[in-house]
Amino acid sequence: MWNPSKKTRTIASKILFVIFSLTSVFHIFALLQIVPYKYLWGGRLGSVQEMYLMEIISLIANGFFVYCSYLYLRYLNLGLVPFWIRIVFGFISGIFFLNTIGNLVAVTNLETLLATPITAILSVISFTLVPKYENKTS
Template identity: 30%
Template sequence: MKHLLSAGVAAHGMLLILSLIVLFHLLIITGVIPFAVVWGGRLHSHSQMLRFETVSIGLNLLMLAVVARAVGRLRLRVNARFMQVALWLMALLFLANTAGNLLAKTELERLVFTPLTLLLALFSCRLAMEQKKTAVPASA
C-alpha cells in the first residue's frame, strides 16, 4: 500500500474529507440539509438529530486533530504509540461505518458515503503505517 498511496496524499485527503464532513453535519444541524438523509434514515426527531450530529461533529474534529498532529500541522506533544493506535482505531471505525453505509436506507449514504468512508479507512491505514517511521516521541 505504501507504493500505491503516499502518506502525503492520504493526509491531505483525510484533512479535506473530514473538513467537508464537519461542514456537512453543520448544514444538517442548521436545517439546510434534511436529517432524514443521514444515520441510515433512522432518526425520528430533531432532538435525536442534535445529539447524533453533535457527537459526529465532535468525533470528526477529534479525528482532524489526530491527522493534523500525525502530519505535523498541529504541534502537540503526543506519545507516538498513542498516535499510531488512534489512526488504526480510526481505520476500524471507518470500516465499520462503510458497512453501515452499505445497509443504509438512503441512496445518498449508500452511493456517496460508502466510498468516502472506505477511502478514509484506507487513508487511516496508510497514515498508521507511516506513523511508526515519523512519530515524534512525547518527550521530544
C-alpha cells in the same frame, strides 16, 4: 512489512485533513437543517432532537479526526510518529470500516451511494498511517 513512504503518509494525512474538514462542514449543515435529517444516519433518525444529538457527536468526532490528521502531519515532519497516534488512526480506520458496512445497509439510497465510497476511502487512507514510520535519512 508494508511501510508507506513519507510522501505517501504526507499525502494521506492531508487528504484526511481536507475530507474530515469538509465532513465537519456537512455536519454543520445538518445541524442547521440545511440537509434534512431523514437523509442522515441511514434514514433511521426519528426526530430533530435525535438528529441534534447524533450530529453534535459526529461534529465532535470529526473535529478530533481533523486535529489528529494535523498532529500526524506535524509529527511526520519532525521525523517521529508516536505509537499512540498510530493507534488512533487504526481506531479511526476501524470506525470507518464499520461505518462502510452500515452505509451499505442504509435505508436511504443517498447514504448508500454517497457515503459508502467516502467511508471506504477514509478507512483505507487512515490505515495507511498505522504502520511504524521509520525516518530513513541515508
